[in-house]
Amino acid sequence: MSRDARVVFLPSGKRGSFAIGTALLDAARQLGVDIDSVCGGRALCGRCQVLCVEGSFPKHNIVSEPGHLSPFSETEQAYEARRRKPLAVGRRLSCQARLLGDVVVDVPAESQVHRQLVRKKAEHRVITLDTNTRLYFVEVLPADLYNQKGDLERLRDALSAQWKLDNLAIDSSVLPYLQAALRKENWSVTVAIRGHREIAAVWPGFREQIYGAAVDIGSTTIAVHLCDLISGELLGSGGVMNPQIRFGEDLMSRVSHIMMHPESVTALTEVVQQGVNELIASVAAEKSVDVNDILEVVVV
Secondary structure, eight states: OOOOEEEEEETTOOEEEEOTTOBHHHHHHHHTOOOOOSSSSSSSSOTTEEEEEOEEETTTTEEEOGGGBOOOOHHHHHHHHHHTSOOOTTEEETTTOBBSSOEEEEOOGGGOTTOEEEEESSSEEEEEOOOSEEEEEEEOOOOBTTBOOOHHHHHHHHHHHHHOOOSOEEOTTTHHHHHHHHHHTTTEEEEEEETTTEEEEEEESOOOOOEEEEEEEOSSEEEEEEEETTTOOEEEEEEEEOGGGGGOSSHHHHHHHHHHOGGGHHHHHHHHHHHHHHHHHHHHHHTTOOGGGEEEEEEO
16 A cells, blocks of 8 residues: 655645645645635646745755646646746646645745735835735536425525535625526626625636725725735726815815804715715726626725
């Protein structure tokens, strides 16, 4: 009987022994290694890329080499053909690469869920990307006459079985589109989950992009920054005059206006809401982003 294969993941240093033939992504999940995967190991998203580190590691009593992983698979070749771009030299999809022997595996920053991002403008800042809303690709059991479950129940069952996500609520705005989304791509959908507790959006087929907006409401101006919630990249920014300025040039003038005209509270609220919505739509349109794909908004 052959022994198990040992694997060490860098930079975390987490390690373990697994049966020959275990996929690297499965080993990583069992060890709690931070590897991103939207598609659930179906080789669609390409976010679970890793690198086999070649050499001798006396500290771990391991000699690591690429031959200790299964050969480059047809599925990985299909991924390259679909993206029309080869994987970087030495890179493998961890959902496809299987253990044949002892290896040391490097998880690059872009393959980590909680990767650190560096923002440099007037100051240097390190930001840990840990978004509240994340994407999950699932394949749902089709409806049939012998198993009379509703579409929502079937979707919840799939999320529980494939991603261990249970007791999920659903945004009421999503329900009217659920039936069509499930049937458009043969019961395969991408689901946005907010805070591990709520279904925030559902799209037919595989999707890998969602966005967020950071809004700064100042007394004089409003600024919006459009962000990619997957990469953390700042995509675009825009600004307008705060439309509340028609009720007073500064905060005290507006307070005074409300004291004299209490009924204007609703008007002040509505104009700033309209201004924020129009600015978000404008910045999104400049970057060819559908506003319905903006799932998180932070306002200060």
